[in-house]
Amino acid sequence: MKEKLNGFHVALLIFMIELDVTVFMLPRMVAVQIGTNGWLGFLGLSLIAAFNIWLYRLVYRAGQGRSVFDISEAVLPKIVLYPLYASLSLLWLGIGAFAGKSFVLVFQTLSFQTSPPMQIFAVYCLLVYALLAKDLYSIVKASTVFFLLSIWMLVLAPYFFKDWSIHRFTAFFFHGTENGHSLSGMLDVYAVFIGYELCVFLFPFSDAKTKLFKGVFAGHAIITATYLLTILVSFGFFSFEEVKILQFPLIHTLEYIEMPFINRVENLVFPFFLFSNLVTTVMFAFAARSALGRMLPGVEAKRFALPLAAAVFALGFLPSVFREAAALIRLTYFTETCVAFILPLLLLILIKIGGKTSKEASSR
Amino acid sequence: MADGKGNDAGANAAEKTKPTLALVAESVKGCADCLHEKLAGSGAELIYFPTLVDLDCLQRDLIRPLSQASPEQLNSLLSGAPYRTATDLKSCAKSIMDGAAAVFAGQDVYLFDAPKSTGRKIEQSETETIITGPHDGFVEALEENLGVIRKRIRSPKLKSVALEVGEVAKTRAILLYVEGLANEQFVTMLTDRIQDIEIDGVSDANMLVQLIDENPNSLFPQYLTTERPDAVVSKLLGGRIAVILDGSPSVFSAPTAFLEFFSSPDDYYQRWPIGTALRILRLIGFLITICFTAFYVSVTTFHYEMIPHTMLLNLAESRSRVPFPPLIEALLMETTIELLREAGARLPTKIGQTIGIVGGIVIGQAAVQAGFTSNILIIAVAISAIASFVIPSYIMSASLRLIRFGLIVLAGILGNLGLIFGIGFLVVHMAGVTNLGTSYLTPIAPAKFMDILDTLVRGPFWALKKRPSLSRSPNKTRAKIKR
Numbered sequence: 100m101k102e103k104l105n106g107f108h109v110a111l112l113i114f115m116i117e118l119d120v121t122v123f124m125l126p127r128m129v130a131v132q133i134g135t136n137g138w139l140g141f142l143g144l145s146l147i148a149a150f151n152i153w154l155y156r157l158v159y160r161a162g163q164g165r166s167v168f169d170i171s172e173a174v175l176p177k178i179v180l181y182p183l184y185a186s187l188s189l190l191w192l193g194i195g196a197f198a199g200k201s202f203v204l205v206f207q208t209l210s211f212q213t214s215p216p217m218q219i220f221a222v223y224c225l226l227v228y229a230l231l232a233k234d235l236y237s238i239v240k241a242s243t244v245f246f247l248l249s250i251w252m253l254v255l256a257p258y259f260f261k262d263w264s265i266h267r268f269t270a271f272f273f274h275g276t277e278n279g280h281s282l283s284g285m286l287d288v289y290a291v292f293i294g295y296e297l298c299v300f301l302f303p304f305s306d307a308k309t310k311l312f313k314g315v316f317a318g319h320a321i322i323t324a325t326y327l328l329t330i331l332v333s334f335g336f337f338s339f340e341e342v343k344i345l346q347f348p349l350i351h352t353l354e355y356i357e358m359p360f361i362n363r364v365e366n367l368v369f370p371f372f373l374f375s376n377l378v379t380t381v382m383f384a385f386a387a388r389s390a391l392g393r394m395l396p397g398v399e400a401k402r403f404a405l406p407l408a409a410a411v412f413a414l415g416f417l418p419s420v421f422r423e424a425a426a427l428i429r430l431t432y433f434t435e436t437c438v439a440f441i442l443p444l445l446l447l448i449l450i451k452i453g454g455k456t457s458k459e460a461s462s463r
Numbered sequence: 464m465a466d467g468k469g470n471d472a473g474a475n476a477a478e479k480t481k482p483t484l485a486l487v488a489e490s491v492k493g494c495a496d497c498l499h500e501k502l503a504g505s506g507a508e509l510i511y512f513p514t515l516v517d518l519d520c521l522q523r524d525l526i527r528p529l530s531q532a533s534p535e536q537l538n539s540l541l542s543g544a545p546y547r548t549a550t551d552l553k554s555c556a557k558s559i560m561d562g563a564a565a566v567f568a569g570q571d572v573y574l575f576d577a578p579k580s581t582g583r584k585i586e587q588s589e590t591e592t593i594i595t596g597p598h599d600g601f602v603e604a605l606e607e608n609l610g611v612i613r614k615r616i617r618s619p620k621l622k623s624v625a626l627e628v629g630e631v632a633k634t635r636a637i638l639l640y641v642e643g644l645a646n647e648q649f650v651t652m653l654t655d656r657i658q659d660i661e662i663d664g665v666s667d668a669n670m671l672v673q674l675i676d677e678n679p680n681s682l683f684p685q686y687l688t689t690e691r692p693d694a695v696v697s698k699l700l701g702g703r704i705a706v707i708l709d710g711s712p713s714v715f716s717a718p719t720a721f722l723e724f725f726s727s728p729d730d731y732y733q734r735w736p737i738g739t740a741l742r743i744l745r746l747i748g749f750l751i752t753i754c755f756t757a758f759y760v761s762v763t764t765f766h767y768e769m770i771p772h773t774m775l776l777n778l779a780e781s782r783s784r785v786p787f788p789p790l791i792e793a794l795l796m797e798t799t800i801e802l803l804r805e806a807g808a809r810l811p812t813k814i815g816q817t818i819g820i821v822g823g824i825v826i827g828q829a830a831v832q833a834g835f836t837s838n839i840l841i842i843a844v845a846i847s848a849i850a851s852f853v854i855p856s857y858i859m860s861a862s863l864r865l866i867r868f869g870l871i872v873l874a875g876i877l878g879n880l881g882l883i884f885g886i887g888f889l890v891v892h893m894a895g896v897t898n899l900g901t902s903y904l905t906p907i908a909p910a911k912f913m914d915i916l917d918t919l920v921r922g923p924f925w926a927l928k929k930r931p932s933l934s935r936s937p938n939k940t941r942a943k944i945k946r
Contacts, residue, residue, distance in 0.1 A: 105909070107910055108908070108909065108910070206880055210765060210766065210878060210879070210880070211765070211877075211880075219877060222877065222881075222884050223884075226884060226888060226891065229891045229892070230891045230894075233891070233894065233895045237894045237895045238894070239908070240894040240902055240904055240908035240909070241890050241891050241893075241894035241908070243904075243907065243908035243909075243910065244890045244893075244894070244904060244907055245887075245890065247907065248886070248890075359771065360771060360774075361769055361770075361771065362768060362769055362770065362772075363766070363768045363769045366766045366768070366769050366878075366879055367766075367769065369879075370879045370880045370882070370883035373880065373883050373884070373887060374883075374887060377887060
């Protein structure tokens with residue numbers, strides 16, 4: 100009596116994977132890299148991500164729902180694939196670790212200036228372990244609840260309407276960037292979408308009834324809308340030049356909220372971002388677990404949880420301040436963006452070759 | 464285990480052995496309360512437990528007729544109802560233990576069932592009181608409990624499966640379900656689980672459920688136990704399964720989800736907006752129970768800037784006289800409240816009231832004046848305690864009160880982030896909990912929108928047309944009410 104991974108839950112999962120520490124910097128990134136009215140350019144980037152998801156849909160259809168590993172191993176020898184699995188696992192663990200550590204470092208800056216960040220990160224990794232030790236259905240169930248514990252923050256948006264002005268948007272488009280428009284700049288912004296490509300690991304848990312890709316597209320649409328709201332609130336609340344110099348415009352907007360019974364609401368609201376970062380870390384670690392599980396088929400999936408959580412913790416030692424963490428996030432997210440685009444193309448080629456090989460074999 | 468393989472072999476042999484006076488007498492040897500007597504007229508011999516049989520009935524329907532009969536009339540007299548022939552030693556011994564008298568007439572053995580109804584009669588539940596609706600509650604006698612359910616569901620489709628729990632105690636249990644409404648797979652699964660229990664004895668349904676749940680190390684109760692017949696009937700009609708255990712006033716139902724523990728039968732007896740408001744109030748109570756004191760600790764330890772200026776002065780003034788850090792202060796007060804609660808629960812009602820008065824004074828004004836605690840913490844602790852009692856299930860309430868301590872400690876170490884970490888751990892844990900293979904977080908995860916109408920809120924009856932998806936009932940339609 101196993102539950103199915105239906106489209107609705109996939110949508111929430113994709114939302115939670117894509118929402119991570121990069122959202123704190125998003126309005127600044129958009130202002131610095133795309134310029135005035137950057138939200139429009141941001142929508143363009145979201146469409147590119149949607150195109151990338153469509154490529155995965157092609158893979159799903161052409162491969163008839165087979166897992167990424169089955170498709171690859173049908174054509175390529177294990178000696179070629181295993182180093183690739185290992186490298187990708189390291190990359191995914193790195194993304195999970197740096198996203199988590201960055202969140203911890205931002206929180207430390209806000210509230211725990213004197214506490215060692217690795218102590219807080221250790222608790223974070225315990226939570227990663229607790230979730231990673233469960234099956235995917237349980238991870239998805241937890242991420243559904245985490246979604247509800249995160250999405251309520253959108254209710255705070257109307258709070259800014261009073262001081263929000265459309266005049267701050269200017270009539271010009273894509274002006275005022277720091278270094279003009281560049282591919283690396285666009286990749287900086289595009290990094291906020293990273294995470295949707297993990298839908299490739301959900302293939303074995305879905306069938307025609309579960310509407311996997313409707314869920315992935317819906318999740319991507321919800322996160323795009325959420326990001327857009329964040330950008331619009333920041334652009335209309337601060338001036339364009341101010342957004343460019345604020346390190347974390349989202350947190351600065353939260354700092355503005357003051358209620359009669361509680362001040363400095365960001366102290367309460369900000370920790371809720373833990374959940375989306377946690378799901379990001381866990382799902383990238385889950386991707387690594389899937390790849391490593393393929394290399395070590397005799398090992399039970401749950402047994403990977405402890406070493407993987409320990410690896411995430413160990414990788415967390417690499418950045419000690421937020422600047423270093425941001426640089427590592429940039430590096431790993433750039434790499435992952437490349438992987439996100441190359442992977443479906445590669446898989447489509449492998450499916451085609453695999454199809455030919457099987458046809459030739461059957462004709463012989 | 465009391466019974467080993469040797470005893471199993473012995474039991475199998477007993478199943479095939481024909482009962483005789485000597486064998487039955489041997490099986491009850493050493494039981495001082497067992498009576499073995501020979502009747503004057505007919506010469507029949509009886510073996511029974513006077514403590515288990517209805518002596519009036521025995522005297523009227525067995526002893527008197529047999530005493531007046533001659534030895535020749537004996538077998539013809541015993542050949543029909545209400546007497547039955549004992550076929551094997553095992554069932555004969557079991558019947559005696561169930562309240563039958565064994566009658567030995569020559570080589571033949573007959574049984575006369577006259578079980579004594581013991582224990583209290585149906586009365587109001589003390590742990591689950593309600594304002595409106597039926598006030599009867601379950602008692603310790605299985606037959607009484609089964610009777611009140613049968614009276615409410617007067618249909619032969621209410622099926623019962625007789626089970627036995629405990630290798631030594633052999634406590635009777637009855638599994639109930641409505642044919643056509645309950646999922647047959649669940650019925651089989653639950654029956655198998657109860658039959659597979661290997662333990663000497665089980666004294667209460669709340670103990671039994673711990674032996675059959677899927678997550679024995681979880682803090683959360685995984686089967687809903689209740690003392691209210693109307694609640695059980697509602698569960699049965701919702702396609703769920705209920706189990707009555709002899710000797711226990713609690714009946715449990717399955718499958719169950721977390722949010723079910725926050726609903727009470729009176730929600731249905733009130734107008735639906737009131738019922739909905741009450742459910743939301745209980746969920747707020749749940750949040751307050753686990754978070755409020757922890758939030759106080761977090762704010763007063765790490766996030767003073769969150770307190771509005773006007774309140775800050777009062778709090779600082781009150782806190783300035785307390786020698787402990789907020790974490791210790793909160794743990795001390797929460798422990799005191801728990802001590803008071805536990806003492807109140809253990810003591811007789813009349814003395815229990817004294818504890819309330821003493822506690823009220825000690826943890827009230829005196830503790831503040833002595834500089835033992837701040838008055839705002841007293842408010843936080845009191846509100847948390849009151850909120851915990853809003854939850855209808857005592858077992859769930861006790862679990863949440865313990866969880867609160869964990870969150871207080873995390874909040875004392877990592878502030879608001881610690882509190883959120885704690886909630887994260889809870890959610891992760893609950894995501895892994897299942898009951899008969901169904902998710903404990905239903906209808907949130909997996910999301911079942913129609914079920915939300917009867918869990919988070921109490922929807923109007925015209926909207927509650929479907930049975931809960933959790934029960935995986937083959938007949939999904941519960942009502943065809945038009946607006």
